[in-house]
Amino acid sequence: DIQLTQSPSFLSASVGDRVTITCRASQGISSYLAWYQQKPGKAPKLLIYAASTLQSGVPSRFSGSGSGTEFTLTISSLQPEDFATYYCQQLNSYPPTFGQGTKLEIK
Amino acid sequence: EVQLVESGGGLVQPGGSLRLSCAASGFTFSSYWMHWVRQAPGKGLVWVSRINSDGSSTSYADSVKGRFTISRDNAKNTLYLQMNSLRAEDTAVYYCARDRDSSGYKDWGQGTLVTVSS
Numbered sequence: 001d002i003q004l005t006q007s008p009s010f011l012s013a014s015v016g017d018r019v020t021i022t023c024r025a026s027q028g029i030s031s032y033l034a035w036y037q038q039k040p041g042k043a044p045k046l047l048i049y050a051a052s053t054l055q056s057g058v059p060s061r062f063s064g065s066g067s068g069t070e071f072t073l074t075i076s077s078l079q080p081e082d083f084a085t086y087y088c089q090q091l092n093s094y095p096p097t098f099g100q101g102t103k104l105e106i107k
Numbered sequence: 108e109v110q111l112v113e114s115g116g117g118l119v120q121p122g123g124s125l126r127l128s129c130a131a132s133g134f135t136f137s138s139y140w141m142h143w144v145r146q147a148p149g150k151g152l153v154w155v156s157r158i159n160s161d162g163s164s165t166s167y168a169d170s171v172k173g174r175f176t177i178s179r180d181n182a183k184n185t186l187y188l189q190m191n192s193l194r195a196e197d198t199a200v201y202y203c204a205r206d207r208d209s210s211g212y213k214d215w216g217q218g219t220l221v222t223v224s225s
Contacts, residue, residue: 034211036152043202043215044152050210087152091209094166096142098152 002026002090006099012107017078021102023071023088032092035064035073038101039084047086048073080106109133109214111203116219123193123223129186129203129216137161137181140206143188145199146218153199156188157206171197193223 003026013019023033031051036044046055048064051071061076075082083106088099115127129141143155156167156177165177176189186203200220204212 032209036211038152043218044212045215046211046213048211049207053210055211055213089152089211091211094157095168096154096157098154101151 001095002029002093002097004088004090004097004099006086006088006102009100009102011102011104013078013104014107015078015080019075019078019104021073021086021088021104023066023073023099025069025071025090028068029090029092031067032090033064033066033071034089034091035062036087036089037082037084038087044087078104109205111205111214111216113201113203113216113219116201116221118222118224119193120225121194121223124189124191125193125221127188127190127201127203127219127221129188131184131186131203131205134205134214136179136184141177141179141186142204142206142212143177143186144202144204144212144215145197146202147196147199150199155201158186190221193221195223197221198223 005024007022033051035048038044047058052064063074085101085103087101110132112130119125142157158165158177162179174192178187200218202218203216205214
């Protein structure tokens with residue numbers, strides 16, 4: 001199975017900050033990577049797919065980049081509603097694994 | 108509007124069985140692969156199983172292989188997960204999700220909680 005390692009696991013930031021979350025794959029996955037946001041008690045929400053394509057309706061302050069084994073999710077200017085947990089997922093091969101998550105908290 | 112509504116969760120004893128359902132609406136259910144993903148309390152997301160559009164092909168996580176069975180009824184627009192020989196470690200919220208051809212899972216249900224405990 002392909003392992004995805006997110007860093008950091010916890011991130012404390014302030015409204016207006018620029019933050020970056022990294023997702024590293026144990027082997028190359030081309031651009032078959034998605035990013036999700038999850039808030040407590042809610043289902044995950046798709047933010048980015050194909051590593052860098054913004055899902056329709058997602059604010060443009062979210063962006064994704066990378067290919068192969070290293071990927072990043074960047075939020076350019078944090079808004080209050082962005083404090084949540086973020087997961088990456090690889091869709092290159094089965095099983096489609098998730099990273100362990102990054103919890104973004106208010107500083 | 109796409110809707111996925113899970114049901115069937117609850118409290119079950121270790122070794123017991125449960126069948127989850129996911130009722131789909133707002134799209135042509137028979138055209139899409141579907142998945143089950145679970146999340147143990149306070150933990151991350153874990154993919155469980157998938158089924159292709161006509162039900163002829165399935166895949167499972169190693170942790171549930173031989174105990175869980177995914178199926179679908181395209182006439183009823185419903186996805187199922189039959190869970191047998193349940194263990195405490197199967198305790199989780201179970202989500203169904205619609206596949207989008209390796210472009211991530213845009214549509215998710217609200218989840219149904221399965222608790223395995225004596």
